[in-house]
Amino acid sequence: MINPYQTLTAQITDIKDEVLNMKRFWLKLDEEFDYSPGQIIFLSIPGFGEAAFAPCGKSDDKRTVELCVRHVGKLTGKLHAMKIGESVGIRGPFGHGWPLNNFQNRHPEPFAKSQDKLREGSDGRYEGDSSTLPQNDKKKNILIVVGGMGLVPLRTLLLNREKYLSPETKIQIFYGARTPDDFLFKENFDRWKKEEIDLQLTIDKACLGWNECVGVVTALFDKYPIVENAAAFLCGPPIMYKFILQKLQEKNASGEPSRTASGEPSRTTSGEPSRTISENDIYMSLERRMHCGIGICQHCAIGPFYTCKDGPVFRYADIKNIPGAI
Amino acid sequence: MNSRQFSKLVSYLSKNYQIYATQEENGQVVIDELHDAKKAVLDNRLPFYSWKRFFVPECESLFEYDGVSLTPSSREQGKQTVLLGINFVDLKSIILYDRVFAADTYYQSRRNNLLIIAHNFLPGPENNLAHVEYKEENLKQYSFDVFLAAQENSVIGHKKTEIEYRVFAGSEKGEKVLRESGYKDYQRIECLGLLSEDRSGSAMNVFRDKLTNHHNPKIWEELGRRCIECGKCTIVCPTCFCFRLDDTPSLEVGQGQRQRCWDACFYQEFSEVAGPSTGSTGSPQAGSGQAPKFLKTTAEKIHFWYYHKFARIPDEHSITGCVGCHRCYQVCPVGIDIKKVLEDVYNS
Numbered sequence: 249m250i251n252p253y254q255t256l257t258a259q260i261t262d263i264k265d266e267v268l269n270m271k272r273f274w275l276k277l278d279e280e281f282d283y284s285p286g287q288i289i290f291l292s293i294p295g296f297g298e299a300a301f302a303p304c305g306k307s308d309d310k311r312t313v314e315l316c317v318r319h320v321g322k323l324t325g326k327l328h329a330m331k332i333g334e335s336v337g338i339r340g341p342f343g344h345g346w347p348l349n350n351f352q353n354r355h356p357e358p359f360a361k362s363q364d365k366l367r368e369g370s371d372g373r374y375e376g377d378s379s380t381l382p383q384n385d386k387k388k389n390i391l392i393v394v395g396g397m398g399l400v401p402l403r404t405l406l407l408n409r410e411k412y413l414s415p416e417t418k419i420q421i422f423y424g425a426r427t428p429d430d431f432l433f434k435e436n437f438d439r440w441k442k443e444e445i446d447l448q449l450t451i452d453k454a455c456l457g458w459n460e461c462v463g464v465v466t467a468l469f470d471k472y473p474i475v476e477n478a479a480a481f482l483c484g485p486p487i488m489y490k491f492i493l494q495k496l497q498e499k500n501a502s503g504e505p506s507r508t509a510s511g512e513p514s515r516t517t518s519g520e521p522s523r524t525i526s527e528n529d530i531y532m533s534l535e536r537r538m539h540c541g542i543g544i545c546q547h548c549a550i551g552p553f554y555t556c557k558d559g560p561v562f563r564y565a566d567i568k569n570i571p572g573a574i
Numbered sequence: 575m576n577s578r579q580f581s582k583l584v585s586y587l588s589k590n591y592q593i594y595a596t597q598e599e600n601g602q603v604v605i606d607e608l609h610d611a612k613k614a615v616l617d618n619r620l621p622f623y624s625w626k627r628f629f630v631p632e633c634e635s636l637f638e639y640d641g642v643s644l645t646p647s648s649r650e651q652g653k654q655t656v657l658l659g660i661n662f663v664d665l666k667s668i669i670l671y672d673r674v675f676a677a678d679t680y681y682q683s684r685r686n687n688l689l690i691i692a693h694n695f696l697p698g699p700e701n702n703l704a705h706v707e708y709k710e711e712n713l714k715q716y717s718f719d720v721f722l723a724a725q726e727n728s729v730i731g732h733k734k735t736e737i738e739y740r741v742f743a744g745s746e747k748g749e750k751v752l753r754e755s756g757y758k759d760y761q762r763i764e765c766l767g768l769l770s771e772d773r774s775g776s777a778m779n780v781f782r783d784k785l786t787n788h789h790n791p792k793i794w795e796e797l798g799r800r801c802i803e804c805g806k807c808t809i810v811c812p813t814c815f816c817f818r819l820d821d822t823p824s825l826e827v828g829q830g831q832r833q834r835c836w837d838a839c840f841y842q843e844f845s846e847v848a849g850p851s852t853g854s855t856g857s858p859q860a861g862s863g864q865a866p867k868f869l870k871t872t873a874e875k876i877h878f879w880y881y882h883k884f885a886r887i888p889d890e891h892s893i894t895g896c897v898g899c900h901r902c903y904q905v906c907p908v909g910i911d912i913k914k915v916l917e918d919v920y921n922s
């Protein structure tokens with residue numbers, strides 16, 4: 249029987265100051281460690297505990313895990329004080345990340361199939377009715393909306409685009425930060441723009457030398473049309489989700505017909521591709537306190553789901569009716 | 575098995591094993607180490623604390639750490655502990671532990687060292703809210719090593735009349751102790767531990783449906799005004815198994831234990847995460863400086879507790895996460911009565 253709490257030892261091979269209070273760490277393992285973008289790992293420093301982090305580096309080097317960590321407390325403080333050559337523990341990866349390959353790998357259904365799809369199976373257990381699951385393969389493109397640290401769990405997807413997405417997939421990013429100095433991974437911005445990723449930035453308050461958008465991340469929706477036939481990938485603080493969801497609903501309501509219940513992308517009367525995004529196509533990464541990482545300790549439970557095991561990426565349609573989920 | 579044969583079994587066990595048994599102390603039934611075979615009592619009184627700590631201890635060491643490396647804490651091999659006197663209501667909670675910790679190496683090695691002797695006495699209606707009934711044909715759905723089924727008309731209550739048990743061995747281990755103690759007249763059954771309770775229309779399914787699909791905030795807000803978040807209910811409840819992982823340093827620098835300890839969803843830190851970022855969150859309310867929590871109000875906490883027992887556990891493990899023992903009510907300083915709460919949920 250494997251011990252799910254046992255960690256692998258990883259050596260810190262590089263450290264870089266990212267922004268104020270945030271550092272990037274490159275951790276080298278003796279064995280291969282495979283994860284999918286958006287999944288989490290647990291970092292362990294004995295004496296200082298464990299916590300969940302989202303790997304953010306290129307995933308083709310399977311012996312290296314890159315983390316981008318904000319100093320907030322005991323464990324993260326200790327990590328920030330560590331030096332190249334020192335070692336930490338890692339376990340995981342856990343949970344489900346972003347849906348990939350044009351979403352043909354349907355987001356896995358958690359143990360308790362989401363609410364309205366319940367029916368009683370012959371053996372008296374509940375079973376999901378897979379026929380009602382929306383098929384997302386009609387959605388080709390991705391709108392990424394992130395605030396603050398939210399870009400962290402999406403960077404692997406962007407860096408290994410060819411591995412996870414088909415070549416036709418268009419990517420648009422709406423990224424909000426407090427000041428220009430707070431944007432993460434600025435070193436990648438040029439390359440992403442060259443790869444025709446539509447990267448739009450906004451900062452909270454106007455400041456000298458900033459010519460782009462000012463305002464919270466939802467302001468970008470008023471400035472730029474969103475990419476057509478898109479699924480939305482959201483990551484940021486809960487309060488940001490509330491505003492973005494509101495914005496997407498406004499967009500859906502205004503003018504453009506919403507998608508039909510069957511998940512068919514609707515077309516405007518003029519035959520224009522759809523620029524609305526239904527709740528079946530909105531994915532969001534949620535943060536909860538975590539202890540076990542394997543769906544037992546109950547700390548991260550949201551209604552019938554565990555953030556560590558069934559998430560951290562959830563489809564909005566699956567969690568929207570759960571009180572307190574967002 | 576008559577009382578003389580029962581005493582013989584208990585003295586055999588006490589010579590060869592460590593035994594924890596239900597015993598009478600100051601007029602109450604408690605679970606304690608058995609030093610005098612004559613003191614074991616099997617009857618319909620519910621021990622104040624459940625048997626939970628034998629399955630899921632309050633705190634256990636998972637690893638000894640030294641620097642970054644974790645060495646799994648040693649587990650005692652093969653030394654059996656007998657749990658004598660688990661009543662038919664509490665027996666159900668063992669099915670839950672077995673399912674929740676099915677893949678847990680620490681639980682499994684501890685579990686293999688437990689020898690369970692259960693009986694069919696049912697606590698009075700006040701401590702049997704789920705109306706559990708004893709039926710011999712359902713025995714194999716449970717999990718035990720030896721089962722003592724008091725014959726009808728042999729005893730009621732805790733009056734010491736002559737008791738006759740029908741004896742079942744639910745495992746090889748159970749069979750072995752019976753034989754070695756000199757008792758042969760048992761029936762061997764295969765315990766499958768397969769109890770499944772998802773029956774449409776049952777009260778438990780109604781609770782599940784109400785909690786999942788018809789959230790009624792009024793009930794929880796009202797309870798939230800009364801509950802003082804002391805967490806006592808989670809300590810006595812046989813089915814509360816939430817835990818946290820903690821590192822406890824020893825005196826040697828860089829050494830210590832990584833422990834797994836009971837936690838309670840009523841405690842403040844249970845759902846706390848790191849505070850708003852110093853970098854931006856792209857939100858108007860960034861930087862308020864307070865650690866955000868997901869279970870913010872007492873109402874949300876008490877709802878979380880009920881949701882876990884009556885919706886999440888049934889969804890995940892096909893049994894209700896409450897055995898109906900009423901211990902939570904008995905310890906609650908403000909008198910929150912699960913029976914009453916469930917009636918309200920049912921009628922909501």
Ligand SMILES: Cc1cc2nc3c(=O)[nH]c(=O)nc-3n(C[C@H](O)[C@H](O)[C@H](O)COP(=O)(O)OP(=O)(O)OC[C@H]3O[C@@H](n4cnc5c(N)ncnc54)[C@H](O)[C@@H]3O)c2cc1C
Pocket residue numbers: 288296297298299300301302303316317318319320321322323324325400401534535536537538539560843846847848849865866
């Ligand atoms: C799915 C997920 C992905 C995450 N990804 C990243 C990431 O990529 N980079 C990053 O910097 N951070 C990430 N975090 C947050 C990170 O886990 C916390 O910052 C970390 O737990 C803080 O640990 P600490 O010991 O330094 O803080 P502590 O000293 O323990 O406490 C500081 C604060 O953190 C809270 N906290 C304590 N334990 C936890 C816990 N297990 N989970 C969450 N909060 C906790 C405390 O309530 C307190 O408010 C992620 C969290 C989750 C759930």
Ligand code: SF4
Pocket residue numbers: 703810811812813814883895896897898899900901902903912
């Ligand atoms: S919730 Fe109350 S009645 Fe149910 S098992 Fe726990 S203590 Fe017993």
Ligand code: SF4
Pocket residue numbers: 800801802803804805806807808840902905906907908909910
């Ligand atoms: S025992 Fe009563 S007051 Fe204490 S946490 Fe439980 S319900 Fe609340």
Ligand code: FES
Pocket residue numbers: 537538539540541542543544545546547548549554555556557
């Ligand atoms: S961290 Fe998700 S249940 Fe323990």
